[in-house]
Amino acid sequence: MNFSSKLLEEAVHEFAKLPGIGQKTALRLVLHLLKKEQEEVNHFGQTLIRLKQEIKHCSICHNISDQTVCSICMAPKRDKTLICVVEDARDVMAIENTNQFFGVYHVLGGLISPMNGIGPADLFIDSLVKRVESGEVKEVIMALSATMEGDTTLFYLHKRLQPSAVPLSTIARGIAFGGELEYADEVTLGRSIITRVPYTHSMIK
Amino acid sequence: MNFSSKLLEEAVHEFAKLPGIGQKTALRLVLHLLKKEQEEVNHFGQTLIRLKQEIKHCSICHNISDQTVCSICMAPKRDKTLICVVEDARDVMAIENTNQFFGVYHVLGGLISPMNGIGPADLFIDSLVKRVESGEVKEVIMALSATMEGDTTLFYLHKRLQPSAVPLSTIARGIAFGGELEYADEVTLGRSIITRVPYTHSMIK
Numbered sequence: 544m545n546f547s548s549k550l551l552e553e554a555v556h557e558f559a560k561l562p563g564i565g566q567k568t569a570l571r572l573v574l575h576l577l578k579k580e581q582e583e584v585n586h587f588g589q590t591l592i593r594l595k596q597e598i599k600h601c602s603i604c605h606n607i608s609d610q611t612v613c614s615i616c617m618a619p620k621r622d623k624t625l626i627c628v629v630e631d632a633r634d635v636m637a638i639e640n641t642n643q644f645f646g647v648y649h650v651l652g653g654l655i656s657p658m659n660g661i662g663p664a665d666l667f668i669d670s671l672v673k674r675v676e677s678g679e680v681k682e683v684i685m686a687l688s689a690t691m692e693g694d695t696t697l698f699y700l701h702k703r704l705q706p707s708a709v710p711l712s713t714i715a716r717g718i719a720f721g722g723e724l725e726y727a728d729e730v731t732l733g734r735s736i737i738t739r740v741p742y743t744h745s746m747i748k
Numbered sequence: 749m750n751f752s753s754k755l756l757e758e759a760v761h762e763f764a765k766l767p768g769i770g771q772k773t774a775l776r777l778v779l780h781l782l783k784k785e786q787e788e789v790n791h792f793g794q795t796l797i798r799l800k801q802e803i804k805h806c807s808i809c810h811n812i813s814d815q816t817v818c819s820i821c822m823a824p825k826r827d828k829t830l831i832c833v834v835e836d837a838r839d840v841m842a843i844e845n846t847n848q849f850f851g852v853y854h855v856l857g858g859l860i861s862p863m864n865g866i867g868p869a870d871l872f873i874d875s876l877v878k879r880v881e882s883g884e885v886k887e888v889i890m891a892l893s894a895t896m897e898g899d900t901t902l903f904y905l906h907k908r909l910q911p912s913a914v915p916l917s918t919i920a921r922g923i924a925f926g927g928e929l930e931y932a933d934e935v936t937l938g939r940s941i942i943t944r945v946p947y948t949h950s951m952i953k
Contacts, residue, residue: 545844547806547837548814554799557792561777572766574838576796577803577812584800587762588793591781594759595789598782601752607782609753632752633779639750 544570603674605650605667607632615639615647622646624681628671628700630654630693634686646684649674654692655699663699671700675707685713749775808879810855810872812837820844820852827851829886831879833905835859835898839891851889854879859897860904868904876905880912890918 544566546552551573558569576584600606601613608614615621615635625646629635635648651666675683683704687693701711717735718727727735749771751757756778763774781789805811806818813819820826820840830851834840840853856871880888888909892898906916922940923932932940 545841547818547820547840548803548812550795550799550803550814551812551837554795557795562780563773563776568768570838570841571768573799574836575767577800579800581800585797588795588797590755590759590762590793591796592790592793594755594778595782595784595786598753598755607753607756609755613752615752631779632756633775635752636750636775 600650604648605652605670606635606648620645624679625684626671626674626680626682627684627686629686630688638686651696654687654690655696656692657695666696668700668703672703672707675704675709680707680709682710682712685711687713689716806855809853810857810875811840811853825850829884830889831876831885831887832889832891833876834891835893843891856901859892859895860901861897862900871901873905873908877908877912880909880914885912885914887915887917890916892918894921 544552544555546555554573554576555566555569558564558572559566561569564572576587597609599608599611601608601616602611603616604613606613606615610617622645626649627638627644627646628649628651629638630651630653632650635650638644638648649667649671651668651671653661653666655661655663655666674680685697685700687697697713704711715738716731717738718724718731724732749757749760751760759778759781760771760774763769763777764771766774769777781792802814804813804816806813806821807816808821809818811818811820815822827850831854832843832849832851833854833856834843835856835858837855840855843849843853854872854876856873856876858866858871860866860868860871879885890902890905892902902918909916920943921936922943923929923936929937
């Protein structure tokens, strides 16, 4: 692209580094910002700088937090004997949005992926083992992606947590609510038949 | 969404203000930035702030520029007797990318749109009339969108520039190169038949 201004080019280049944003979208965003007031743009820039500078990770569950212990780990109402293990902070938000889980979380910070050079030592696995071995935990729910990396991580965590004898569970896999059978993939559909559950009225809300 | 951090929420909120970016995309972008080094994020924030603070608009053609006169208006090679009128800086870039135009530009800064409360006084129309009336201009090319607003602006500019007796032209409308007839809309196809041009070899490169 032919830029009439170096400043413009640099701003477009910075936006285009973000995932899923190409040169044309970046240009549109930058021209949008140029139409805003100086104060608004300053606030945007400062927010990003402050975000990176001031944000913390919870010392217990490693979730993104403003304090050293996050609001979920601090809440007296949450069941500390029930830990849900997730890949990242986005999964915590997704599960929180369901309003169906009242335990606490453990954010691994990724999944084991030899292809991308991520081993168990790169993730918050040791701290999870320590939490589980502390004796207060009654169940660990694994809410990991149903991918090769997710399954590898699940298998590794199972091996590491076995000595503690704490029950391990995984979230249910199957046909999504509202999903039509004909559009479901064979693996999911096949598994959903094998792992079928007895019918009860309470399942359908 | 349930945010575990006020800082995170604010950053997501700022990104979600941008056109075409919703809450989920904004969250993905913010989490991407969080994984970057502090220095990189600072640079991103500072670039945006500097962009708005330091960017100028060319005093002749109103294009985005680092100096008071843009590089196109300054270039001795560009034909100052040929002015191409466009809506905004993005159009200048699009035409520059074709490498087919060697005149200069005039950026209106928008199109006349009574629906959005944009009248002729909100655009750089007076300065265009002055440039054309200076006597040095031999042709004005209108490269405006083929929309209601574009046509309204075209009609208004035609009326304003008529006294100067400088020839006015518009860019050609028709079926795009590589476009298939069956997918073209009726208006474009109909117009392209009415405004047909004599066949010459030089048209097909």
